[in-house]
Amino acid sequence: DSGVTQTPKHLITATGQRVTLRCSPRSGDLSVYWYQQSLDQGLQFLIQYYNGEERAKGNILERFSAQQFPDLHSELNLSSLELGDSALYFCASSGGLLAGGTDTQYFGPGTRLTVL
Amino acid sequence: AQKVTQAQTEISVVEKEDVTLDCVYETRDTTYYLFWYKQPPSGELVFLIRRNSFDEQNEISGRYSWNFQKSTSSFNFTITASQVVDSAVYFCALSEDNYGQNFVFGPGTRLSVLP
Numbered sequence: 084d085s086g087v088t089q090t091p092k093h094l095i096t097a098t099g100q101r102v103t104l105r106c107s108p109r110s111g112d113l114s115v116y117w118y119q120q121s122l123d124q125g126l127q128f129l130i131q132y133y134n135g136e137e138r139a140k141g142n143i144l145e146r147f148s149a150q151q152f153p154d155l156h157s158e159l160n161l162s163s164l165e166l167g168d169s170a171l172y173f174c175a176s177s178g179g180l181l182a183g184g185t186d187t188q189y190f191g192p193g194t195r196l197t198v199l
Numbered sequence: 200a201q202k203v204t205q206a207q208t209e210i211s212v213v214e215k216e217d218v219t220l221d222c223v224y225e226t227r228d229t230t231y232y233l234f235w236y237k238q239p240p241s242g243e244l245v246f247l248i249r250r251n252s253f254d255e256q257n258e259i260s261g262r263y264s265w266n267f268q269k270s271t272s273s274f275n276f277t278i279t280a281s282q283v284v285d286s287a288v289y290f291c292a293l294s295e296d297n298y299g300q301n302f303v304f305g306p307g308t309r310l311s312v313l314p
Contacts, residue, residue, distance in 0.1 A: 085243070118244075126290055128302035139300045173244055188246040 086110065089174050089191035097199055101162040104194045108155055108176030114138075115157040116177075116188070117149055121170035132157055164198045171195050201226045203293050203305035211311045212281050220276045220308045222291030228252075233267065233274045234292040238307070239284075247289075250274065281312045 086109035096102055108115050117129040119142075128141035132151035143149075146164075151157045161168060171193045178186035202225040212218045224233065235247040248258060250267055258265045262279045278285050288307045295301035 125306055126292075126304040128304070139296075139302065141302055171242070175244070175246075190244040190246070192243055 085189040085191065087174060087176050087189050087191035089172075089194050091194060092192065093195050093197075095197045095199065096164060098164055098166060100164050100198075101160065102164065102196065104159040104161070104172055104174075104196075106157045106159070106174030106176075106191060108157070108174075109189055112176035112178050112186075112189070113155065114177045115151055115155070116175040117143075117157070117159050118173040118175070119170045120173065120193075121167070123167065124170075129159070161196070166198050169196055169198045201231075201293050201295060201301050201303050203291050203303055205289075205291055205305040205308045207308045208306070209309045209311070211313060213313050214283060215280050216312075217277060217279050218281050218310065218312075220278075220289050220291075220310065222274045222276065222305060224272050224274065224291070224293045226272075226293060226295065228295055230296070232294040232296075234294070235265065235274075235276050236290045236292065236304075237287045238290065239287040247276075278310075281310075283312050283314055286310060286312045 088107045090105045094102055106115060113134045116131045119127045119129055129143040130149050131139040135151050146162050149159045173190055173193045175188050175190045177188045204223045206221055231252045233250045237245040237247055248265055255267050264277045266275045288309045290307045291305040293303050
């Protein structure tokens with residue numbers, strides 16, 4: 084158990100809908116990262132937050148948004164869903180910044196999103 | 200643009216063999232960061248290592264070792280005396296800066312270790 088929790092584990096929805104994925108980092112970790120893994124695109128980095136602030140942005144679509152709350156949990160909002168958004172969405176956490184620190188990055192089990 | 204190439208799509212070895220997974224990267228930056236991740240058949244992702252471009256020392260962690268060579272833009276990963284539990288997809292990744300900006304993954308190498 085990595086200590087990172089993600090809910091829900093599975094989500095099935097229809098095109099055009101909006102969903103929210105939730106991530107709770109390990110206790111004390113300040114950084115949260117979101118990744119998308121799909122058959123077409125492979126693994127992609129979406130976005131990173133550090134202590135409530137956005138610090139790095141990857142291939143995140145405009146239809147997607149995220150935030151990190153004062154209690155450090157994070158939510159990834161996906162709207163106007165398309166078939167191509169079907170993927171496994173991973174959240175990870177670490178104590179500090181990803182690249183500059185020495186902390187290990189811990190991953191949650193992922194949320195599998197299916198858009199029908 | 201940044202790019203990571205893992206030319207080996209799939210590798211199969213017999214248990215106890217040594218195996219090297221290749222990673223070649225492209226970047227215009229002088230400062231960058233390299234990573235390896237493991238994704239076992241169960242699907243979770245596991246962080247293995249982070250290395251910055253100023254540190255070319257090779258790293259060893261148990262049966263795992265990493266060879267970073269700036270001259271060839273490579274960051275190869277070797278598993279010594281492989282075990283069945285090493286069977287997984289391994290991803291190499293590159294980040295442009297301290298915050299993980301312009302973070303790109305390679306396509307992954309699927310390693311099967313046969314008993």
